[in-house]
Amino acid sequence: MKKSPTFGQSILELIDVLSASNALEEQVKRAGDAILQSLQQGCKLLTCGNGGSAADALHLAEELVGRYKMERRGLPAICFNADVTAITCIGNDYGYDHIFERQVEALGKPGDVLVGFTTSGNSPNIISAFNRAKAAGIITIFLGGKDGGAAKGLCDHEIIIPSFTTARIQEVHTVILHQWLEEIDITDWNNIKI
Ligand SMILES: O=C(CO)[C@@H](O)[C@H](O)[C@H](O)[C@H](O)COP(=O)(O)O
Ligand SMILES: [Zn+2]
Numbered sequence: 001m002k003k004s005p006t007f008g009q010s011i012l013e014l015i016d017v018l019s020a021s022n023a024l025e026e027q028v029k030r031a032g033d034a035i036l037q038s039l040q041q042g043c044k045l046l047t048c049g050n051g052g053s054a055a056d057a058l059h060l061a062e063e064l065v066g067r068y069k070m071e072r073r074g075l076p077a078i079c080f081n082a083d084v085t086a087i088t089c090i091g092n093d094y095g096y097d098h099i100f101e102r103q104v105e106a107l108g109k110p111g112d113v114l115v116g117f118t119t120s121g122n123s124p125n126i127i128s129a130f131n132r133a134k135a136a137g138i139i140t141i142f143l144g145g146k147d148g149g150a151a152k153g154l155c156d157h158e159i160i161i162p163s164f165t166t167a168r169i170q171e172v173h174t175v176i177l178h179q180w181l182e183e184i185d186i187t188d189w190n191n192i193k194i
Pocket of ligand 2: 052170
């Protein structure tokens with residue numbers, strides 16, 4: 001009979017993945033700086049993901065438009081998996097692989113940043129969004145895991161969590177997006193004209 005991991009085993013696995021992810025500090029910082037710089041220039045953040053990663057993509061965008069910890073102005077971010085009407089139209093008329101790419105085309109501007117969350121690196125709708133963004137002068141950040149999949153080497157920034165467990169990868173992605181918010185929060189947005 002198959003046995004699921006205990007809570008304690010999952011916690012220990014997460015601790016191991018978190019410790020190994022410490023080696024990604026430089027990549028995390030560089031990607032966070034790219035987001036901060038883009039926002040300071042009056043550009044916006046775009047995010048997308050599937051399944052649990054759709055929730056992560058929503059989480060990151062929400063904390064810019066809404067808030068993280070500190071009082072500051074709302075910042076521009078759009079999560080492409082939030083708009084059910086766009087997703088169902090594009091999915092129905094062009095196919096699921098295009099649901100994010102089309103929104104990049106419609107809403108993205110040069111200088112914006114696209115963060116694509118895909119634990120496998122193999123979701124075709126994220127790959128096509130990255131390709132469209134690159135062609136449009138949008139900075140691309142790949143938040144991935146496992147062996148990086150098809151997205152490996154495609155983006156301006158890539159952060160590949162050293163784990164083959166989807167859930168653990170997603171959990172570390174949450175730590176990273178909160179880390180990015182730390183820098184964004186302490187920026188003095190009142191003196192930046194956006
Ligand atoms: O949340 C989970 C697993 O933790 C699932 O919903 C998972 O996100 C889905 O299977 C996704 O379709 C996986 O896509 P991806 O991370 O490989 O791009
Ligand atoms: Zn999940």
